Amino acid sequence: MSSRWLFRRLTSGVMVLFAAMIINFAIPRAMPGDPVDSFTSGVKLTAEARQAIVERFGLDKPLWVQFARYFVNTLKGDFGVSFYYFPKPVLNIMMQALPWTLLIVVSAMIFQVIIGYFLGVAAAWRVGTRFDSIIQTVSITVFSSPIFWVAMVFLYVFGFQLEWFPLGGNYTAGESYPNTFAFLLDVMKHAALPIATLAFSRFAVYQVLMRNTMVGVLREQYIVTAEAKGMGQFRVKHRHAARNAMLPMITFAGVSLTIQIGGSVFIETVFSYPGIGKLIFDSVISRDYPMLQGCFFLFSLLVIIGTIVVDFLYLFLDPRIKY
Amino acid sequence: MTLLSVENLKTYYSTSSGFVKAVDGVSFNLEKGESLGLAGESGCGKSTLGFSLMRLIKGGEVVGGDIKLNGMPLLEMSDREFNRIRWEKISLISQAAMGALNPVYRIGTQIVEAIKVHTKTKKSEAWERAEDLLRQVEIDPSRAFNYPHELSGGMRQRAMIAMALALDPDLIIADEPTTALDVVTQVQVLKLLRALQRKLDVSIILISHDLSILGQACDRVIIMYAGKIAEIGNVEVLFKNPLHPYTQALLDSFPDIKGDKKPLTGLPGSPPDLLDPPSGCRLHPRCPEARNICQETEPQIIDVSSNHSVACHMVDQGG
Amino acid sequence: MPKKKAIIEFCRVYKQRKTAVFGFVVVVVFFLAAVFAPFIAPHSPREGSGIPFDPPSKEHWLGTNDVGVDIFSELVYSARVSLTVGFVAASAVVIIGSLIGLISGFFGGFLDEFLMRITEIVLVLPRLPLMIVMAAYLGPGMWTIIFVYSVVGWATLARQVRSQVLSVKESDFVEASRAIGASNSHIIISHIMPNVWGVIIANAIMEVMFAILVEAGLSFLGLGDPVHKSWGVMLYFAQIQGAFLLGTWWWIFPPGVCIALLSSSFNFIGTALNDLFGLKLGKR
Numbered sequence: 036m037s038s039r040w041l042f043r044r045l046t047s048g049v050m051v052l053f054a055a056m057i058i059n060f061a062i063p064r065a066m067p068g069d070p071v072d073s074f075t076s077g078v079k080l081t082a083e084a085r086q087a088i089v090e091r092f093g094l095d096k097p098l099w100v101q102f103a104r105y106f107v108n109t110l111k112g113d114f115g116v117s118f119y120y121f122p123k124p125v126l127n128i129m130m131q132a133l134p135w136t137l138l139i140v141v142s143a144m145i146f147q148v149i150i151g152y153f154l155g156v157a158a159a160w161r162v163g164t165r166f167d168s169i170i171q172t173v174s175i176t177v178f179s180s181p182i183f184w185v186a187m188v189f190l191y192v193f194g195f196q197l198e199w200f201p202l203g204g205n206y207t208a209g210e211s212y213p214n215t216f217a218f219l220l221d222v223m224k225h226a227a228l229p230i231a232t233l234a235f236s237r238f239a240v241y242q243v244l245m246r247n248t249m250v251g252v253l254r255e256q257y258i259v260t261a262e263a264k265g266m267g268q269f270r271v272k273h274r275h276a277a278r279n280a281m282l283p284m285i286t287f288a289g290v291s292l293t294i295q296i297g298g299s300v301f302i303e304t305v306f307s308y309p310g311i312g313k314l315i316f317d318s319v320i321s322r323d324y325p326m327l328q329g330c331f332f333l334f335s336l337l338v339i340i341g342t343i344v345v346d347f348l349y350l351f352l353d354p355r356i357k358y
Numbered sequence: 359m360t361l362l363s364v365e366n367l368k369t370y371y372s373t374s375s376g377f378v379k380a381v382d383g384v385s386f387n388l389e390k391g392e393s394l395g396l397a398g399e400s401g402c403g404k405s406t407l408g409f410s411l412m413r414l415i416k417g418g419e420v421v422g423g424d425i426k427l428n429g430m431p432l433l434e435m436s437d438r439e440f441n442r443i444r445w446e447k448i449s450l451i452s453q454a455a456m457g458a459l460n461p462v463y464r465i466g467t468q469i470v471e472a473i474k475v476h477t478k479t480k481k482s483e484a485w486e487r488a489e490d491l492l493r494q495v496e497i498d499p500s501r502a503f504n505y506p507h508e509l510s511g512g513m514r515q516r517a518m519i520a521m522a523l524a525l526d527p528d529l530i531i532a533d534e535p536t537t538a539l540d541v542v543t544q545v546q547v548l549k550l551l552r553a554l555q556r557k558l559d560v561s562i563i564l565i566s567h568d569l570s571i572l573g574q575a576c577d578r579v580i581i582m583y584a585g586k587i588a589e590i591g592n593v594e595v596l597f598k599n600p601l602h603p604y605t606q607a608l609l610d611s612f613p614d615i616k617g618d619k620k621p622l623t624g625l626p627g628s629p630p631d632l633l634d635p636p637s638g639c640r641l642h643p644r645c646p647e648a649r650n651i652c653q654e655t656e657p658q659i660i661d662v663s664s665n666h667s668v669a670c671h672m673v674d675q676g677g
Numbered sequence: 678m679p680k681k682k683a684i685i686e687f688c689r690v691y692k693q694r695k696t697a698v699f700g701f702v703v704v705v706v707f708f709l710a711a712v713f714a715p716f717i718a719p720h721s722p723r724e725g726s727g728i729p730f731d732p733p734s735k736e737h738w739l740g741t742n743d744v745g746v747d748i749f750s751e752l753v754y755s756a757r758v759s760l761t762v763g764f765v766a767a768s769a770v771v772i773i774g775s776l777i778g779l780i781s782g783f784f785g786g787f788l789d790e791f792l793m794r795i796t797e798i799v800l801v802l803p804r805l806p807l808m809i810v811m812a813a814y815l816g817p818g819m820w821t822i823i824f825v826y827s828v829v830g831w832a833t834l835a836r837q838v839r840s841q842v843l844s845v846k847e848s849d850f851v852e853a854s855r856a857i858g859a860s861n862s863h864i865i866i867s868h869i870m871p872n873v874w875g876v877i878i879a880n881a882i883m884e885v886m887f888a889i890l891v892e893a894g895l896s897f898l899g900l901g902d903p904v905h906k907s908w909g910v911m912l913y914f915a916q917i918q919g920a921f922l923l924g925t926w927w928w929i930f931p932p933g934v935c936i937a938l939l940s941s942s943f944n945f946i947g948t949a950l951n952d953l954f955g956l957k958l959g960k961r
Contacts (some may be wrong), residue, residue, distance in 0.1 A: 257457055328810060
């Protein structure tokens with residue numbers, strides 16, 4: 036791994052984070068009218084509270100002083116205090132919510148990748164047939180359906196009508212569990228529908244990526260070699276073709292992880308699941324700006340981590356890659 | 359002893375406008391330990407013929423004829439049965455320099471895979487065998503742990519040869535095995551292939567558009583034109599005394615110094631459309647010596663001597 | 678190939694794709710519904726015309742919502758918002774993206790470097806959270822959604838247009854035009870544009886789909902116009918009023934079906950165009 040590659044990765048990461056900071060800093064200050072109003076969405080405040088906000092953000096100081104203060108605070112992980120959960124710091128609340136979101140998104144992604152992989156391989160193997168075109172049509176339709184609506188339908192059918200799953204939350208409130216296993220089971224029961232929704236709604240991109248790359252790979256010489264070697268169909272398909280065709284899917288998975296953590300706002304809103312997405316929804320409704328900005332910064336950070344993880348994964352999956 | 363006999367083989371590709379008759383009634387025999395060359399311009403069906411023997415035709419199929427290996431009818435086998443023939447009896451050397459090796463697996467892994475799928479060899483023994491094979495093709499055994507992209511084109515081609523020998527096959531089909539290599543490496547790889555073929559007494563069908571390659575490495579050569587055999591004969595006889603106008607033209611276009619190919623100077627026009635091939639002798643629209651009969655009847659292959667046959671009316675009539 | 682013949686050939690190939698034809702028909706139907714909404718909707722889309730939570734009946738084809746508004750009428754009028762946002766936001770994105778891509782690719786140098794750096798950052802920043810933050814400050818409404826989508830949506834197209842411009846710029850006929858002293862504007866209009874418009878059109882259709890989905894999403898989060906409701910806003914109210922806990926499926930299903938139908942239709946059309954233009958571009 037060359038230091039040049041490392042340097043480029045780091046600088047581009049730093050640049051993105053810096054851009055996120057500038058956006059966070061600029062948006063409230065770019066709004067017309069009294070800056071205090073844009074910080075509090077025009078909520079009527081007492082003179083002291085007003086003064087406190089002016090001092091907190093240094094609104095009476097020159098812009099560059101304000102930015103320097105904001106910059107240092109952000110680096111320290113101080114995103115300010117939530118309006119809604121006043122006076123709790125934004126960071127604490129985000130960190131409480133994040134694990135629940137990760138539970139849902141990461142589990143759903145495992146399913147998405149598996150479904151996408153198998154459907155994509157099957158479609159590519161029979162490219163141009165009726166089977167292939169049905170898979171592609173279904174994928175496009177599902178991909179184009181709004182995810183929150185799919186969640187509502189799932190909740191209505193499997194939660195409300197069939198009563199297979201609880202209607203919301205992350206575990207049963209006030210329940211005392213005999214052991215850890217019972218608790219975990221309850222958590223899984225609550226997470227099942229959100230995971231199913233996310234897996235169902237977003238497998239399509241993986242499928243399409245897998246199929247298109249695989250169609251190209253199947254024309255490669257080494258596939259002929261594998262067949263000539265007398266490998267069975269399964270081995271040719273999975274060990275030789277799919278192994279090469281899955282690289283773009285892996286790249287996408289890294290990008291997609293952060294996109295889907297952002298997209299969890301829809302799922303968690305419908306299922307009242309107390310992750311970071313629900314936090315965003317509540318913050319939109321209650322105009323909790325520090326919280327929204329904190330979440331935006333957190334996501335920017337996750338994006339950068341995601342791309343770096345994918346780069347490392349690639350090192351293992353594709354021996355031709357050298358950084 | 360006859361190893362392989364091909365009888366009236368026909369392989370057609372189906373397209374929206376009809377069948378492309380890529381191989382149309384080809385018969386020949388191959389002796390054990392013999393090296394047979396298949397020559398012709400691109401699109402003459404030589405590769406299709408080679409791949410038909412391994413049942414590797416995509417977008418088309420063998421529609422007629424008979425292939426027997428050691429007396430076993432290959433075309434009548436189920437896919438499952440035939441997968442055992444592949445590599446155990448017939449293996450393939452294709453253009454490893456151009457991506458015939460899987461880029462994500464180590465060289466050794468790919469050789470070991472062939473051994474493990476076909477035999478009940480222990481993994482450690484299979485690795486030993488792989489290293490031994492690499493030694494035979496003059497590659498340092500430590501290279502087994504390299505990925506294809508870490509080897510030069512010539513080395514990749516040798517590794518491919520090593521892999522083809524892994525299960526001691528009776529027949530190796532080598533499809534343009536040296537095409538992507540530079541001239542010096544070409545010669546080295548060919549010499550190696552020839553030496554191993556003689557040492558192991560294995561039969562080879564060597565497919566190439568380059569007659570100079572076949573001249574170096576083959577006992578006998580088949581000249582194909584438009585899906586049919588034009589001429590077949592021992593290398594020395596065929597090269598010295600070509601009877602078919604097409605063979606003559608091919609040999610005329612031979613480069614003096616190994617290097618740039620010359621176009622087919624002797625013949626005007628281009629190879630025919632195999633969707634709708636010409637009547638009679640397929641060469642007649644391009645043939646300088648064509649007569650009426652060439653348009654009307656298809657010439658049969660006749661033996662001129664014990665090791666030389668040709669399909670041409672000129673020869674037929676003693677011309 | 679003469680233009681007319683090319684168009685006929687295009688239609689012939691297009692018609693072979695059932696999903697693309699289906700998409701086209703759906704878009705036309707929704708467009709007509711939006712234009713003629715006052716004639717189609719049996720009731721007012723804003724004022725109550727029946728009892729709350731009335732299930733579907735002859736009077737109210739799709740029932741009523743929590744304040745007795747006829748859902749079918751609401752649905753028809755909502756097509757206006759979704760289509761407006763879809764087309765306006767997509768147009769903005771296409772214009773911004775094409776211009777940036779064109780300028781960046783054609784002039785190159787420092788300007789290119791600068792614009793592509795910005796493009797890269799916009800591509801990497803998490804889109805949805807950024808749109809939410811901006812929309813939350815700007816306050817809910819249709820124009821807010823159009824604005825935030827335009828700000829974050831142009832980067833992909835800019836990149837594609839740039840690479841297309843770059844490949845055309847190197848070609849012989851552009852070099853030749855330069856040699857005979859053609860002006861920049863002449864080269865762009867008569868040489869670059871004809872080779873770029875395929876990429877732009879196929880992307881424009883896809884942008885409409887994304888804009889419709891983003892509009893629905895942001896509206897669902899309460900960032901849409903609560904008076905001129907879109908399908909997303911309808912679902913927002915259904916959500917906060919707990920529609921599924923009341924079993925009012927007729928409030929939940931129809932808006933989602935409309936969004937899914939419309940956006941997948943644009944997706945089908947866009948995919949078909951992508952393939953068709955891809956084929957053409959490949960032949961050049």
